[in-house]
Amino acid sequence: MNPTMLSITIALLFGIGTFMILRRDMIKVAIGITVLSHATHMLIVTSGAFLGGKVPIITSDHESGSGIIFMDDIAAGVFAPIVPEGTEMIYSDPLVQALTLTAIVISLATTAVLLILAYRVYQEHGTTDLNEIRRLKG
Amino acid sequence: MDPFIAIILAVFLPFILAGILPAVERLVKDKIGWYASGVAFLSLLLVAVAAPEVIRGGAVQSSVQWIPSMGLNLSFYIDGLSIMFGIIVSGIGVIIMSYSNGYMSTKEDLSRYYRQLLLFMGSMLGMVFSANVIQLFIFWELTSITSFMLIGYWRNRSLSVYGATKSLIVTAGGGIFMLTGFLLLNIITGTFDIGTILQDPSIITTIKGHDLFLPALVLILIGAAAKSAQGPFYIWLPNAMEAPTPVSAFLHSATMVKAGIYLIARVHPIFSGTDAWLVLVGGLGIITMVAAGFLAFRQTDIKGLLAYSTISQLGYMMAMYGYTTYQYPGIGVASATFHLLNHATFKACLFLVAGIVAHETATRDIRKMGGLRKELPFTFIIGSIAALSMAGIPPLNGFLSKEMFYESSLEIGQLLGGPFAILIPAAAVLGGVFTFAYSIKFIDGIFLGKRRNDELPKHIHEPSMIMLIPPGFLALLVIIIGLFPSAAVTYMIEPATSGILLEKANVYVSLWHGFNAALVMTIVTFIAGIAIYTRYDAIAAWQDSFNARHTKISINYVYDSIVDGAKGKSSSFAAFMQPGPIKPYLVSLLVLFIVLGTIPLILVGGLMIPPGLAFDINIYELILLCLIVVSAVGAAVMGKYIYAVLAVSAMGYLVSLVFINLKAPDLAMTQILVETLFTIIFLLVIVKVPQTFKEHLTRSVLVKDLLISSAVFVTVLVLLLNAFQGITSPFESISYYFIENSVPLAKGHNMVNVILVDFRGIDTLGEIVVICLAGLGVYNLIKSRSDSK
Numbered sequence: 001m002n003p004t005m006l007s008i009t010i011a012l013l014f015g016i017g018t019f020m021i022l023r024r025d026m027i028k029v030a031i032g033i034t035v036l037s038h039a040t041h042m043l044i045v046t047s048g049a050f051l052g053g054k055v056p057i058i059t060s061d062h063e064s065g066s067g068i069i070f071m072d073d074i075a076a077g078v079f080a081p082i083v084p085e086g087t088e089m090i091y092s093d094p095l096v097q098a099l100t101l102t103a104i105v106i107s108l109a110t111t112a113v114l115l116i117l118a119y120r121v122y123q124e125h126g127t128t129d130l131n132e133i134r135r136l137k138g
Numbered sequence: 139m140d141p142f143i144a145i146i147l148a149v150f151l152p153f154i155l156a157g158i159l160p161a162v163e164r165l166v167k168d169k170i171g172w173y174a175s176g177v178a179f180l181s182l183l184l185v186a187v188a189a190p191e192v193i194r195g196g197a198v199q200s201s202v203q204w205i206p207s208m209g210l211n212l213s214f215y216i217d218g219l220s221i222m223f224g225i226i227v228s229g230i231g232v233i234i235m236s237y238s239n240g241y242m243s244t245k246e247d248l249s250r251y252y253r254q255l256l257l258f259m260g261s262m263l264g265m266v267f268s269a270n271v272i273q274l275f276i277f278w279e280l281t282s283i284t285s286f287m288l289i290g291y292w293r294n295r296s297l298s299v300y301g302a303t304k305s306l307i308v309t310a311g312g313g314i315f316m317l318t319g320f321l322l323l324n325i326i327t328g329t330f331d332i333g334t335i336l337q338d339p340s341i342i343t344t345i346k347g348h349d350l351f352l353p354a355l356v357l358i359l360i361g362a363a364a365k366s367a368q369g370p371f372y373i374w375l376p377n378a379m380e381a382p383t384p385v386s387a388f389l390h391s392a393t394m395v396k397a398g399i400y401l402i403a404r405v406h407p408i409f410s411g412t413d414a415w416l417v418l419v420g421g422l423g424i425i426t427m428v429a430a431g432f433l434a435f436r437q438t439d440i441k442g443l444l445a446y447s448t449i450s451q452l453g454y455m456m457a458m459y460g461y462t463t464y465q466y467p468g469i470g471v472a473s474a475t476f477h478l479l480n481h482a483t484f485k486a487c488l489f490l491v492a493g494i495v496a497h498e499t500a501t502r503d504i505r506k507m508g509g510l511r512k513e514l515p516f517t518f519i520i521g522s523i524a525a526l527s528m529a530g531i532p533p534l535n536g537f538l539s540k541e542m543f544y545e546s547s548l549e550i551g552q553l554l555g556g557p558f559a560i561l562i563p564a565a566a567v568l569g570g571v572f573t574f575a576y577s578i579k580f581i582d583g584i585f586l587g588k589r590r591n592d593e594l595p596k597h598i599h600e601p602s603m604i605m606l607i608p609p610g611f612l613a614l615l616v617i618i619i620g621l622f623p624s625a626a627v628t629y630m631i632e633p634a635t636s637g638i639l640l641e642k643a644n645v646y647v648s649l650w651h652g653f654n655a656a657l658v659m660t661i662v663t664f665i666a667g668i669a670i671y672t673r674y675d676a677i678a679a680w681q682d683s684f685n686a687r688h689t690k691i692s693i694n695y696v697y698d699s700i701v702d703g704a705k706g707k708s709s710s711f712a713a714f715m716q717p718g719p720i721k722p723y724l725v726s727l728l729v730l731f732i733v734l735g736t737i738p739l740i741l742v743g744g745l746m747i748p749p750g751l752a753f754d755i756n757i758y759e760l761i762l763l764c765l766i767v768v769s770a771v772g773a774a775v776m777g778k779y780i781y782a783v784l785a786v787s788a789m790g791y792l793v794s795l796v797f798i799n800l801k802a803p804d805l806a807m808t809q810i811l812v813e814t815l816f817t818i819i820f821l822l823v824i825v826k827v828p829q830t831f832k833e834h835l836t837r838s839v840l841v842k843d844l845l846i847s848s849a850v851f852v853t854v855l856v857l858l859l860n861a862f863q864g865i866t867s868p869f870e871s872i873s874y875y876f877i878e879n880s881v882p883l884a885k886g887h888n889m890v891n892v893i894l895v896d897f898r899g900i901d902t903l904g905e906i907v908v909i910c911l912a913g914l915g916v917y918n919l920i921k922s923r924s925d926s927k
Contacts, residue, residue, distance in 0.1 A: 001796070001800060004751045004859065005760070011851050014850055016771060020774050027829075035773060035789070042796060043858070047861070049801060057889065058888075091889070097890045101894060102905050105909065109912035111816065134719050
């Protein structure tokens with residue numbers, strides 16, 4: 001997928017999410033946080049996806065050297081780039097996908113807590129207006 | 139028993155036995171005080187067990203490893219000085235806790251009271267036996283904290299709270315200075331261990347020649363002065379009198395306030411013999427002695443009078459430890475140590491007597507008293523013995539140490555020569571005169587003469603033996619030490635003095651030592667004291683009128699304005715930093731992000747939009763991305779919750795399609811499952827939360843929020859575009875490892891799965907824990923309903 005277009009999409013989602021978490025309604029803020037987390041997940045996965053990369057599932061028997069190959073020599077001060085020239089990137093980066101998978105699940109947990117909190121606040125105070133809640137004591 | 143083990147037990151048993159005190163209280167009910175005094179007696183025995191070897195053989199040091207990497211051990215340094223303090227602390231502890239059985243009403247929270255007393259005693263014992271300064275500091279601050287809790291024992295009295303806070307700010311604050319001083323000492327010597335420094339003369343020579351000598355001395359002295367209420371730091375002690383009287387007797391006359399004196403004695407070998415020591419320690423002591431003695435006159439509260447007297451008496455000891463010259467670095471050490479012991483006996487006794495008087499008459503105002511000798515004959519005798527000892531009347535122990543004080547003052551005066559030969563002895567006599575006057579006032583004002591008015595209860599009677607025996611025992615000690623000083627001197631003062639001077643000391647004390655200059659000074663003291671006493675009320679009245687006229691010439695005024703000012707400043711700062719609604723915080727965070735994200739790019743001269751961007755994309759992908767944006771916009775602009783929620787969950791499903799496109803099938807599956815669950819939860823909540831609130835967007839709010847959102851959009855876009863141009867990483871990606879080893883090590887072909895359940899299995903466990911906690915949190919939130927509903 002074209003990285004430029006993806007970047008524009010992700011940035012737009014960040015902008016929309018930001019607008020929504022600035023609202024006064026707690027439910028709207030929760031929706032805004034969801035939008036932001038979607039954007040973040042896409043951003044992280046995109047950073048590990050390469051043009052022509054394969055799904056990170058090894059289908060055939062393992063071929064040695066099929067991964068990313070590095071020619072770094074830190075002692076000599078030479079740092080290898082992530083994708084050295086002339087090296088074919090065979091798989092999408094599995095690590096960022098594993099990280100994102102964890103992040104998706106965690107964001108479900110936090111959003112659930114946030115929503116229940118909004119529900120309880122509404123039960124106790126009869127409003128979901130953050131400014132109104134601020135004025136309440138106890 | 140090995141002295142080291144005995145001391146460890148003596149220090150830690152009070153802590154442990156204080157821990158089980160509530161359980162014991164359930165068994166013995168009101169008799170819990172006897173349990174506490176039993177614990178104190180146990181500590182006293184253990185210290186006594188350790189004593190003989192130290193008295194015979196000098197200092198003993200042993201340690202248990204604590205934090206070896208930092209050179210810190212749990213170590214105890216046992217010498218004559220710490221043994222003497224140990225005996226005083228645990229011995230007075232037994233007396234105080236026995237007395238409390240009569241003093242404290244059974245309605246009080248006895249468990250808390252005795253627990254804190256025991257904790258204090260343990261900390262104090264730990265402090266005096268500590269061999270390294272970090273350990274000493276910890277126990278030191280523990281005594282400050284337990285003192286804070288005991289002063290504030292009556293939590294609902296505002297004066298108690300004020301006094302407790304003041305003592306904590308001053309003494310614990312001073313402790314911080316002391317710690318800094320210790321750290322400087324560590325820079326000089328490279329060790330935290332007191333024993334190591336004391337046993338190596340070359341280290342002491344290094345310290346005395348070092349540039350950091352003076353700063354270290356001043357910082358440690360501030361800590362000691364704050365604890366022992368010397369100089370300007372005296373202000374906390376009079377307010378600490380709000381504590382129950384046994385606490386005042388224990389902490390604020392006999393033991394805790396002597397911690398500063400102990401510290402001075404402990405570092406005496408390290409710093410003494412220098413001009414700085416003489417001027418700072420000796421000068422501070424003399425000034426405090428005279429000033430506090432003078433200020434005692436206007437006290438109408440009997441405990442307040444004793445508090446000022448304590449400050450003044452501590453000034454004696456400070457002054458004597460300060461007497462030092464290059465040739466004779468330890469002139470006043472023996473007399474100071476002796477006075478320390480004597481003061482602990484007579485002052486604790488006086489406080490206990492004051493406690494009896496206040497207990498029986500229900501007031502502490504000396505103006506309402508007088509003539510109590512008829513109703514309280516035993517108390518009168520005991521109190522008079524102690525007060526006369528403080529005044530320095532022979533043959534009581536106060537007389538002996540005051541003689542020695544005069545002698546050492548004369549000696550240092552002559553060694554220094556010039557005006558000091560007159561000034562120092564004169565100041566000493568002046569301190570003695572004030573002491574004499576207020577000691578007589580204590581006897582005269584309470585017990586002699588006639589009752590000034592009849593506000594006192596009709597039937598005043600002697601308290602029970604429980605309250606009479608403890609002060610009586612102390613009064614007996616006052617007489618015995620006075621008449622037969624040799625036992626106390628041989629077994630306590632000489633070892634303690636040897637511990638300070640680091641050489642075998644021979645102290646010679648006797649009741650009659652010929653007609654010499656010191657005796658003349660004593661006689662002068664008595665005559666001048668009687669003369670001043672006749673003008674006592676006039677002086678007190680003058681002090682009162684001076685205070686009324688110059689309210690700002692007072693250290694308390696400075697303290698109050700600093701503390702009140704700090705409270706005001708911090709509350710206005712908090713009001714500024716925490717305006718309340720969440721929005722300002724979010725806005726400041728976002729603005730920070732925008733600034734931090736864009737400024738570096740502008741600074742390095744990078745292009746905001748990199749050249750040569752490719753926009754080619756196939757039509758399916760373009761439609762997918764457009765749909766995502768459309769649904770996000772829909773979620774933002776649609777007012778009704780239900781539509782917004784549906785829009786955002788549509789967006790979630792679309793995102794899973796993006797994941798498929800990005801070659802991440804596991805993520806796509808997870809996303810679909812999570813999104814389904816998420817939509818269900820969201821809809822459940824919305825059913826319960828009807829949409830009552832609708833935010834009315836004013837034009838200015840809308841413009842401002844849109845501006846911030848657009849700035850975030852631009853920043854993220856610029857960062858991403860630049861990132862996808864290929865930023866080279868300085869480090870090797872660790873993903874390579876997983877790709878290479880997925881099959882050989884984990885026998886799994888799906889690398890994402892292998893990472894989650896195998897290579898990073900513990901992380902996944904953490905994730906599951908988060909889910910569990912969130913579930914518990916949700917459950918508890920739903921269950922926790924306020925009582926009103």
